[in-house]
Amino acid sequence: MDQEHEKPQRLKDFNGFQVTEKSCKEGGANPNWKFLHCLPRKEHEVDDEVFRGPRSLVFPEAENRKWIIMAMFE
Known part of the structure; x- marks a missing residue:
């Protein structure tokens, strides 16, 4: 959204905050923590x-989202 010029500074600011x-x-x-993330994932x-x-529930949740969207179109 026209903030590409901020990327290097943001990566520097958030260095060390990776999950x-x-x-x-x-x-x-x-x-027993679990991990959820809205796709797409960024490696940093x-x-x-x-x-x-x-621990990741990312892909099962993404599949659920797919079926919900299809049901909404139906």
Whole structure:
């Protein structure tokens, strides 16, 4: 939305704020925490271990969204 020129500064400002297993553990997250994310994913937001791991509900949720949209068209 015409903010592309801000990207380098934003990446610098948010360096170290990526969602990782380590950051959640150190931050005191519930041991049974789950991860949701609206797609598309950006690699600097969340690491692969979390995004594709057993805690992630990203893809089941995306499939649910697909069926909801199809039902709305029906």
